[in-house]
Amino acid sequence: MLVYLNGDWIPADSAHVSVFDRGFIFGDSVYEVIPVYGHRRLREAAHLARLKASMTAVGMDERLRPVHWPTVCARLAETLPSGDGTLYLQVTRGAAPRQHAFPANAPLTLFAYARPRVSEPTGSAACEVTAVLCDDIRWARCDIKTTSLIANVLLVQEALSRGADEALLVRDDRVNEGAVSNVFAMCGDRLRTAPRSHLILGGITRDVVLELAAGLGIAVEERAPSRTELSGAREVFITSSSREVAAVTHIDGRPVGDGGVQGPVFRRLHSAFQTFKEEVRMGRRM
Ligand SMILES: Cc1ncc(COP(=O)(O)O)c(C=O)c1O
The missing domain is CATH 3.30.470.10 (Aminotransferase class 4, branched-chain amino acid transferase, N-terminal domain)
Structure with a gap:
């Protein structure tokens, strides 16, 4: 190589x-x-x-x-x-x-x-993850994509040691993002995600998903859910360049929404993201 x-x-x-x-x-x-x-x-x-x-x-x-x-x-x-x-x-x-x-x-x-890419994700489990809530122990400039990632490394390891894939990070009772992803939650009839600020990395996949949501007429509110709002969410999913768009099925061992299965909003956005990827592949979109 x-x-x-x-x-x-x-x-x-x-x-x-x-x-x-x-x-x-x-x-x-x-x-x-x-x-x-x-x-x-x-x-x-x-x-x-x-x-x-x-x-x-x-x-x-x-x-x-x-x-x-x-x-x-x-x-x-x-x-x-x-x-x-x-x-x-x-x-x-x-x-x-x-x-x-x-x-x-x-x-x-x-x-x-x-x-x-190891292999193109296939099957429903390929776009599902489990998560745990963790205190956000990172610094106050999470918007800078720095390789000083010791806090993220510890948080991912904590998630793994608790049997989960990703750590969802809580600061001042708000779930701002994941250790390696941005977080979305269906709270009531609105899709919620933290606004861009020093507290999150402004994900490029997050931006794509926000555009796709707008195109699908899904109401979005850029406001980080509280811990309680997240546990009451009907759907939760994460986005990142590596994981693309993945449904969070369980948080702290409890199923999300209706039995921890992929929700309708996730499925629409996931499908729109697959189409978007195909268009990138064909050179029709960037
Ligand atoms: C902390 C954090 N937030 C969000 C993201 C998602 O960013 P992107 O969609 O640009 O990959 C990442 C990706 O590495 C990340 O590490």
Whole structure:
């Protein structure tokens, strides 16, 4: 597998980064994951805009290692054997003697590779997950897509140790998002999801689902459900580039809604998302 590192295309085994890289030492680094269908990148411009926003938010100067990401992404996407997968892009503040302050003029470290999609999800269980509620122990800038993911790592591990797939994160009694996903809940006749703020990562899949919901005439309210509202929700689902749109069947071991089966709103949106993906694959949508 060839990876992109600082302007070069190198076999993954021989790609090396300094032990003094600030991504390694401090987690001083941001990243993106871009889904690819039929070699075409889903919402690439939005993903690259978010990468730029993350870099700006942490004061990284892109002139310290200029790159034309669309060219890199196009080449990576071509290497995916089935045409489907994800692209991983990472930018660190580079290698420098260890001190917290930004180094003067250290070139950024740029790394990217393509990961094939293991298999196209099939069957109803492929788009279902279970979840547990966890205190949101992350920092206050969850809108920055940084690789400083220790809190998310611990939260996912907690979910797994409690027999679930995903942790739904509660802060001040609001369920804002998951450890690796955005969260939607049918509360009454409205689809609720947290608004964009510093408390969530503004998911690109979330944006697509909001557009699809608008197209289907589903009423949406961008307000995070409380813990009680979530437990009374008729349907709950999560969105992310890797999981796409997945129904949450159980929360803390209790079935969601009507017996923990996929609800009608989820099914409509899931189906619309499959159509959207096909259109991306055909090059009719981005
Ligand atoms: C914390 C968090 N929220 C939301 C998302 C979903 O974002 P996207 O749909 O852009 O993949 C992710 C994806 O990694 C995430 O880690």
